[in-house]
Structures are given as structure tokens and as C-alpha cells.
Amino acid sequence: MTSPLSSAARSDLLARGYSRRSFGRIATLLAAGATVHALTKSAHAAILPSGINFEGMTRLGSNECWTGPFPEAAQAGASSVFQSNRYDPTGHMRDDLIKAASDVEGLPESHVMTWCGSSDPLARAIVTFCSPTRGLVTADPSYEAGWVAADWLKIPLARVPLSAKGGYRTDVRAMLAADPNAGVYYICSPNNPTGTLTPLRDIAWLVEHKPKGSVVLVDEAYIHFSEAPSAVELVAKNKDVVVLRTFSKMFAMAGMRLGLTFARSDLHEAMMRYDGKSATAMLPVPAMACGTMSLTMKSAIAARRQEMIAARNMTFQHLRKRGIHFIPSDANMFVIDWKKPAEPIKDAFLQQKVVIGRSWPVWPNASRITVGSMDEMKIFCTALDRIIA
Numbered sequence: 001m002t003s004p005l006s007s008a009a010r011s012d013l014l015a016r017g018y019s020r021r022s023f024g025r026i027a028t029l030l031a032a033g034a035t036v037h038a039l040t041k042s043a044h045a046a047i048l049p050s051g052i053n054f055e056g057m058t059r060l061g062s063n064e065c066w067t068g069p070f071p072e073a074a075q076a077g078a079s080s081v082f083q084s085n086r087y088d089p090t091g092h093m094r095d096d097l098i099k100a101a102s103d104v105e106g107l108p109e110s111h112v113m114t115w116c117g118s119s120d121p122l123a124r125a126i127v128t129f130c131s132p133t134r135g136l137v138t139a140d141p142s143y144e145a146g147w148v149a150a151d152w153l154k155i156p157l158a159r160v161p162l163s164a165k166g167g168y169r170t171d172v173r174a175m176l177a178a179d180p181n182a183g184v185y186y187i188c189s190p191n192n193p194t195g196t197l198t199p200l201r202d203i204a205w206l207v208e209h210k211p212k213g214s215v216v217l218v219d220e221a222y223i224h225f226s227e228a229p230s231a232v233e234l235v236a237k238n239k240d241v242v243v244l245r246t247f248s249k250m251f252a253m254a255g256m257r258l259g260l261t262f263a264r265s266d267l268h269e270a271m272m273r274y275d276g277k278s279a280t281a282m283l284p285v286p287a288m289a290c291g292t293m294s295l296t297m298k299s300a301i302a303a304r305r306q307e308m309i310a311a312r313n314m315t316f317q318h319l320r321k322r323g324i325h326f327i328p329s330d331a332n333m334f335v336i337d338w339k340k341p342a343e344p345i346k347d348a349f350l351q352q353k354v355v356i357g358r359s360w361p362v363w364p365n366a367s368r369i370t371v372g373s374m375d376e377m378k379i380f381c382t383a384l385d386r387i388i389a
């Protein structure tokens, strides 16, 4: 079977140390619409558990937003459905999205790229900047999509533990020491699952000390839930940084599929090498309409952040009262350490019609909890009191 990758893409991959045998795997990973989770049954099941009827359940398992898109933005998306017979009803919907992002972030439009969510550019950055000789370095626990991609493509992977001593912050110096010649240093800030931030000065240190030809990939899926400064500042200075953003969290558009990356145009062009143009150019019309408006809604973003913080604070207060150990978080998720295996506790919550998040292999006694609405978090606290008597 011939590879769906172009001959230029195949030559480039061979020159970078990939084998011919990896072409099929790379094409699968980057196929339009494919997410890395689909590659392994277990990862997919952990994220989207099958066989659960979500009817009547309190869903605190998948880091989705507890409510829908901002109503005005949702209205813009709904109206655009009627013109969705066209690929781009106005002829400049994608340009409008890029312009809105460039204005909000203070970046040139040349540094903004559009995607159907952020899973594709995450995988694509790993294919582009890693290889069998240039590895991937991440924290552990952290968002595992990169681990799945690295495993799939036989890319060396180094995972650097988050430790209590460092306040569960990503240790950038240990990351560089773990692989001084990596292709990608992935930093999720706030981190999934801990919600802990990596200070911008640490990210800047890594950017200054990392090896030539590598990038620091900063995943800011949850940045709007914190007030921390974005690594976009480093992109504006034309550093070797790619910032990932998704509309799946604060903007509550997980089911609409929209994402952005911010990077120097030569880095984006490198990511386009493996037939990436179609992944960036064709976007769902309602997602573009809803997302473009959402980006600019500063006060709605701040209000939603405050709503989440109030629900999180109430929950933390309850956990403190109960003497249950948790890691303080700057995002719409946090980790509870049950001090005993988490899996039976997760099942006990399911019996109470509450879906909580998964555990990471490195912390089998801990669960990730997504922050829902105030009412949902009260339901969570009541269920907890029944389970941990």
C-alpha cells in the first residue's frame, strides 16, 4: 500500500530518522479527525468510558465546562448553521477568527494558526520536532496524549515526576537533565491533572537552555481559568515556543472542535510539512462563529472564572473540614489523594451517580476531579460524605 503522505513529506521524515515503516503510523496519527486517544483502546476508554449512561449523572470526569458556550456566542454559532451549506459563508470567517485571536493576544496574524481542537497540533508538533533520535520530555502526571503519540511512533519518552517538595510544579531543570537533546519539552500549564502552574520565568529558562532545533510546547488548555500570564509573551519574542489553545474548556466548545496555536511562522510551516494544510484550513462554520465571538468576551471569561473559583473554594473548604488531602489548583480540576486505591472509590462515586476523573499510573491512590457548577460540587460533597464515612 502506498503511504498517504506526500513524497516530500516522506523524504523529510527519512532524513529526520523515522523509518519507512513509521509512515503508516504517522499518517494514522495525523489523519483528519483522528485523536491520539483513538490509537490505544485503554487511553480512549479512560477518557470516554463506554457503557456509561450519562443520563442523570453528575459529570466531573472529563474536564469539560459545566455549562454551555457563552449565550451570545452560542447564538452566533446557531445562526451560522443556516449558512453552513457553504464551506465559508462570508469568505473571511477563518481570517476573522485569526484576526480576533491576534488582537486579543497582541500577536501578529502570521503567528496564529487554526485547528479543529488542539489534539491535532499536539500530535503534529511531536511528529515534527521529535523523531526516533530526538525524544519527548513531559512532567508526570501530566496530560498523556503526548505519551500515546510517542509510544505509537517509538519516540524516546522521559517523564519527570511532579513532587510535593516543589509544590507539584513542573521542574524544568529536571526536564532538561532528563533528556538534554530532546525534540520537544511539553509543559501543560495549568497542568492536567493537578491544575498547578509552571511560572513563566521557568518556561523562559527552559527556552533559553534547551538544545538547538527543539521546541518548548506549552499547552494552555486551562489558562483562562487562572490569571497567570501566558507563554504567548515568548512567542511574541520569536522564541522556539509553540502555544496550544483549545476552545473545549473555558469556551465550553468541546463538542464543536476548535483550537489555535501561536508560534513563529517557520515553526507552523514545519508543522504543515506532513500534509497539514487541510487540517488547518477546513473548520466547522458554527465553531468559527461561536469561537470568534467567545475570544473577545473578556468580562464573560472573568465571570465564568470567578464562578468556577467559588465552586472550587467551597469544595476545598469541605475537603479541609473532612481532613481529605488534595493539591491546591489554579484550574477547573484538582487531585485528591485518598491514601488508598482510587479505583474502588471511583466506582463508589458511580454508585452515587457521580462520575469522577481517572487516576494516573504514577499516583494510583489519587483521582482527578473536574470542578463543576456550585450545585454539582455540592452533590459531589454529599456523595463524598456517604462514601468516606
Ligand SMILES: Cc1ncc(COP(=O)(O)O)c(C=O)c1O
Pocket: 062, 063, 116, 117, 118, 119, 120, 122, 143, 188, 192, 219, 221, 245, 246, 247, 248, 254, 258, 259
Ligand atoms: C491539557 C489538554 N490539552 C489538550 C486537550 C485536547 O483538547 P481538544 O482536542 O478538545 O482541543 C485536552 C483535553 O482534555 C487537555 O486536557
